[in-house]
């Protein structure tokens with residue numbers, strides 16, 4: 001088997017992974033995408049110059065199959081992967097990027113002993129700055145884990161975590177970019193309300209968030225210290241922070257991340273996914289909390 005990598009699902013996160021792998025130097029001949037929407041398949045093939053095909057052909061000969069599909073599409077895709085005729089099931093590593101679904105659900109649906117790795121990535125993968133958390137199934141060898149970590153490291157940072165932390169990880173790094181974009185959007189609107197043009201406000205906000213992110217990751221200082229350094233006694237920042245606190249900013253963040261983690265935990269128990277596991281005689285773990 002070659003070092004071929006298949007990505008099933010050429011949507012937002014599938015494209016982010018593809019773009020990141022290509023940017024990091026992975027040869028396009030070793031990459032293949034399965035995408036069922038015709039116009040999207042054509043777009044991906046043209047934009048990246050790679051083969052876009054069906055799930056069975058993509059899986060055949062692939063050592064790693066990344067699943068970048070919605071939870072409700074997992075059952076069908078696993079059945080298709082099982083149809084691949086290269087007899088490599090026990091060596092082929094299924095790497096799922098799907099939020100919420102437990103590893104055991106895949107292990108139950110695949111041939112016994114299939115290696116499954118669960119990853120929670122995020123979209124900064126598009127610019128090689130992903131944060132990916134990785135948890136392993138029962139049948140994953142050390143070499144297989146190391147290889148997948150290496151692949152993900154080529155598009156950002158990687159943390160190996162116990163699977164039980166995946167809901168919390170999703171609430172921070174998986175969905176986290178959206179919180180930052182929401183903050184950016186709110187700040188830009190606020191700037192427009194203060195009389196700046198939208199173009200000016202966007203430039204100021206984007207560079208501020210980029211600079212603050214770099215300070216956070218490179219200064220070695222904590223967010224508390226960095227915030228204190230901006231907050232002059234009796235000054236402008238203190239006036240702003242007082243308003244954030246009075247309006248429940250911190251509480252809002254707690255509540256939002258709790259809701260996110262709960263949605264992730266619930267994904268494994270959705271009634272519309274009851275067919276998952278049907279490849280092994282309809283067995284489903286949905287009832288198990």
Ligand SMILES: NC(=O)C1=CN([C@@H]2O[C@H](COP(=O)(O)OP(=O)(O)OC[C@H]3O[C@@H](n4cnc5c(N)ncnc54)[C@H](O)[C@@H]3O)[C@@H](O)[C@H]2O)C=CC1
Nearest residue numbers: 009010011012013034035036037068069070073097098099
């Ligand atoms: N968007 C994000 O920031 C993140 C998404 N995820 C996870 O990644 C998964 C995908 O999310 P998005 O990329 O946002 O969704 P999306 O809807 O943009 O992409 C899914 C793609 O899969 C394709 N697809 C569905 N069934 C298929 C099949 N049988 N064969 C071939 N292609 C098929 C769809 O046509 C679509 O293009 C989800 O499970 C989500 O939980 C995880 C972390 C971050």
Ligand SMILES: O=C(O)[C@@H]1CCC=N1
Nearest residue numbers: 098099170174175176
């Ligand atoms: O919103 C979602 O369900 C996916 C999972 C993490 C980020 N996006």
